[in-house]
Amino acid sequence: MNRKIGFIGAGNVATTIIEGLIDTYPQACNNVYISNRNKNKGRSLQKKLNINFCENNVDVIKACEVFFICVKPDNYLEVLKEIKSFISKDSLIISIAAGISIDYIQGILGTSFKIVRAMPNIAVSVRTGMTTISANNNVTEKELNLVMDIFNSIGLADVIDEDLIDVATIISSCSPAFVAMFIEALADGGVLQGMSRDKAYKYVAQSMMGTAKMIVDLEKHPGELKDLVSSPAGITIEGVYNLEKNGFRSIIMEAIEACNLKIKSLTDRKK
Ligand SMILES: NC(=O)c1ccc[n+]([C@@H]2O[C@H](COP(=O)([O-])OP(=O)(O)OC[C@H]3O[C@@H](n4cnc5c(N)ncnc54)[C@H](OP(=O)(O)O)[C@@H]3O)[C@@H](O)[C@H]2O)c1
Numbered sequence: 001m002n003r004k005i006g007f008i009g010a011g012n013v014a015t016t017i018i019e020g021l022i023d024t025y026p027q028a029c030n031n032v033y034i035s036n037r038n039k040n041k042g043r044s045l046q047k048k049l050n051i052n053f054c055e056n057n058v059d060v061i062k063a064c065e066v067f068f069i070c071v072k073p074d075n076y077l078e079v080l081k082e083i084k085s086f087i088s089k090d091s092l093i094i095s096i097a098a099g100i101s102i103d104y105i106q107g108i109l110g111t112s113f114k115i116v117r118a119m120p121n122i123a124v125s126v127r128t129g130m131t132t133i134s135a136n137n138n139v140t141e142k143e144l145n146l147v148m149d150i151f152n153s154i155g156l157a158d159v160i161d162e163d164l165i166d167v168a169t170i171i172s173s174c175s176p177a178f179v180a181m182f183i184e185a186l187a188d189g190g191v192l193q194g195m196s197r198d199k200a201y202k203y204v205a206q207s208m209m210g211t212a213k214m215i216v217d218l219e220k221h222p223g224e225l226k227d228l229v230s231s232p233a234g235i236t237i238e239g240v241y242n243l244e245k246n247g248f249r250s251i252i253m254e255a256i257e258a259c260n261l262k263i264k265s266l267t268d269r270k271k
Helices: 012-024 026-031 039-049 057-063 073-086 102-109 122-126 141-152 162-192 197-217 222-229 235-245 248-270
Strands: 005-008 032-035 066-069 092-095 114-120 129-135 155-159
Touching: 005 012, 005 057, 012 026, 012 032, 012 039, 012 114, 012 122, 012 141, 026 032, 032 039, 032 057, 057 073, 066 073, 073 102, 092 102, 092 141, 102 114, 114 141, 114 162, 122 129, 122 162, 129 141, 129 162, 141 155, 162 197, 162 248, 197 222, 235 248
Parallel strands: 005 032, 005 066, 066 092, 092 114, 129 155
Antiparallel strands: 114 129
């Protein structure tokens, strides 16, 4: 990782990405440049991570071939307008803002820049995130691989057509809320049967992590896993039957459908 990498906005997500990057590529800290609206916050991150701090956003653009825009969506327009005339056609711009499309950025900067859109989920904070990546046609495969390397340092990254980024965002970035609700509900079930809440959360969360690991690491099909633990006329299949009777899967699919309608209505409003 010997490219100079910049971050405009040194908030939560930028910090997590930089920490993952430096953990995986310790020599990268010399090549990381940040700027932040609140300069004291930027300087304290500079000291904490031993990276470079720029007094303004344009200095980040001038110093780096690759830069992330890590400000909130509401601050995007002002930042894009501020940096527009300083960006080189060879720069790689990585946007992580929810709901800001490549088209929107191109509408402000023009179509000749290299733009990547990346949506990391909350689990990047424990280096087990899922990041969805889309790029415009100006981005080369080598550049896309660089972005993948950065996000793979904080979990798993995958490239997807931008048309599918909304649904990918829902099933990776909204889903931690649904999974947390499922963990809570399973633990409530344990508590109802007399378990302590602390133990119930621990047992359920660990089982959830192990199940996910079997699917990811061993490439087990979820159905195969369900069949493995469901003996004929056994206890597990009784629970599976009950969940199915109550529409477990369709409730979840309908929730994803509702999220998709919501995300589309928000995007339509921004056009
Ligand atoms: N949080 C998530 O789980 C998540 C997941 C995926 C994507 N995202 C996206 O990631 C982006 C950042 O989110 P976050 O949670 O990291 O937000 P955050 O902690 O509020 O960080 C945003 C940073 O941008 C700085 N900033 C604002 N305007 C600026 C400007 N004009 N110039 C330079 N810096 C400026 C802010 O500075 P101050 O210190 O002055 O406020 C703040 O440090 C958002 O667009 C969000 O949609 C977030």
